[in-house]
Amino acid sequence: MTAADLLAACLEREGVEYVFGVPGEENEDLLFSLRDSEVEFVQVRHEQGGAFMADVWGRVTGEAGVCLSTLGPGATNLLTGVADAHLDKSPLVAVTGQGGLERLHHESHQAIDVVDTFESVTKWNVQLNDPDIVHEAVRKAFKLSQREKPGATHLELPEDVAAEETDREPLDDAERTPGSRPSPEALATCESLLAEAERPLVLVGNGAVRTEAYAELRRLVEATDLPVVSTYMGKGAVDDSDPRSLMTVKSGDDGQARTAVERADLVVAVGYDIAEHDPDEWLADPETPIVHVDSEGAEVYEDYQPEVEIVADVERTTRELTDRVEDFSFDDGWYADLRAEIQASVDVDAAAEAPFSVEGVLPLLREAMAPEDVLVSDVGSHKMTIAENFPTHEPNTCIVSNGFASMGIAVPGGIAADLAVDGNVVAATGDCGFLMNAAELETATRLDCGYSVVVFTDDDYGLISEKQEASRGEHFGTELTNPDFEAFARSFGIEAYRPRTRAELREALATVDDDEITLVEVPVS
Structure with missing residues (x-):
């Protein structure tokens, strides 16, 4: 087999179900090897989205999520999601393509030192410069990624090495030993x-x-x-x-x-x-x-x-x-x-005519979700409220990124959670975080996902405005405009709602139980 075939076979042996990524010229051999394997390649709309999917997959399942990109800009696009997994202690294995070894000794089209670039956001990363090391490198990447404390690892596969033949075979995943005993x-x-x-x-x-x-x-x-x-x-x-x-x-x-x-x-x-x-x-x-x-x-x-x-x-x-x-x-x-004070602050019963707020919406969202359902929160002012005021009843059912805390995780993260768990999934996001990876709605519909996206809109980088107001008494550089989110969602074939009353909001949030993907826009003050 080729090195690309061996890498795909190693992913099979590791029990990988999905590889999230973007196709490119330099990862072509691996793509076709994945096509002929039992691993499903999920093409995404942006490498960052693919990395976030692998990140949340690792967080929810405890098994390393896998993301793929080509060289250069594809690899750097992947970097934010890889860093997020690394600081959130989520197991992730990133695979990037690279130009042929014969051109890497001088300046070359799209070529940068990706291994060096990924050094600070991985537990281990390496270039696969010989087809006969692929089986060992893949096993090591998964072993280190999943070993406590988990994190990200990275493998770079140059295109000429990918096509070379090897007689090596995948290595078995050794049974994990019990953790060390306390003194x-x-x-x-x-x-x-x-x-x-x-x-x-x-x-x-x-x-x-x-x-x-x-x-x-x-x-x-x-x-x-x-x-x-x-x-x-x-x-x-x-x-x-x-x-x-x-x-x-x-x-x-x-x-x-x-x-x-x-x-x-x-x-x-x-x-x-x-x-x-x-x-x-x-x-x-x-x-x-x-x-x-x-x-x-x-x-x-x-x-x-x-x-x-x-x-x-x-x-x-x-x-x-x-x-x-x-x-x-x-x-x-x-x-x-x-x-008692905490319980009172959580059990907000806003008046029917009161303007929407994140604090007022969360009780209705909690009411609509079963204890085992999963909420994936994006980063922003709404994240703080979710973290502090959304009662959570089971582990790994409120996914908050607070290590690297990168915006844009909710929509792609919701896809990964929907693929990984049996319960319903809600992606809660602000308007800014939503638009960072909103293109992944197409990925969600192509995969026939069924999860809900709740978008809190305030036309502002709200958390930054709050911090500026607290320190300076004013804010600057934070205000934005937004598209028609209902029309935007429906352009993907997604049912969308913009409730205006508390009764309409409760009805819209009831779609959490639907098998289809839905979007609920909630303007907040």
Whole structure:
């Protein structure tokens, strides 16, 4: 077989279902090898959209999503989605084409050093300059991408190497070994700290969801009445309907969850990724004792100095910690008032004639969605509200990018989620993020996807305006104009709605249960 055939066969062996990408001259051999394989190539409208699809696929399934581009501009278009996966700890394997090796030693059409360009946004990346290394490189790319902490890897396949023959065969995916066991001494220290604490609190991060520690975490909370706050990407690890859930910490100095952290005399941080929230954004007093539970040691940070670090498999650590402290019982009186305030802020019942706001729309959206349905949020002011006010009941059902936090993820991410899960999917986005990758609506219709796109429109880069107003008392460079979103959606053959009353909004959001793709435009003030 050729190197391209071998790469396609390796993707089959890894269990890859889809490769999201854009065709080009330099990846032609691989495209035809994919055509003859069991892997489905999904041609997208922009490489960034393909990378976001692979990113969200990895986030939702835990298996590496795969994206493909050609050389030069195709590879650089891919870069943003690859970086997003890398900082969000989502497993992703990127494959890029390249010109023939014989022309890469001098300046050449569309040729740049892609491997060097991808260096800072991948765990590992390499040029496949010999057909006989393809099988090893693919296996390594998937192994490193999916190993805790997950992230992005990259393979570059020059067009002349792709056509060369090889007698190598795909390597089997070795069974993943159990994660490392926590130190008994570290567990004992954590147990002692909890025994001495009067107001301990658990901070749940992305790692608790990613490593499937949530079942043990729920057992811990149920047994001890420990309150829980989550980061944006830790939502759903503990059901927000649980009276011990204090929802999410905000990126600022207000909110009930922040107040809970201020009151706490011990914080047990489970799977906390520092790329998501700087410690000084949620830890009011750096002197508060911290227990760091994660697969990697704590980042060196002036405001995050743990009393003890339990560096081991997060799920295994949570299980063994629960076994040690399940007889502990903590008084819920110190946070019950905060839970009540949070519940009141979430249960917004806006007047029928009131202008739409994101806060007022979310209760209706939650009402329309089953607990297992998936919400993919774009980045913008609406993301902050979704992260803080959208109750999430199951892990990996509220997908928020808060590591790299790139706009434009929702529409393509909704496609990947729709392909990956059995439940319904909603892509929630602002008008700015929507138009960044709106062309992927054509991809969605071609794939016969059935998900809902909710577009909050304010004709503005709203979050930036808010920050400018807060710092300067005015805003500049943020106002925009928009097309007719109803007409735009219908040009793709998509049913679209622009509700004007709360009753019409509830009716429009009921389309979440439909098997067809729909778009709901919600003007917000």
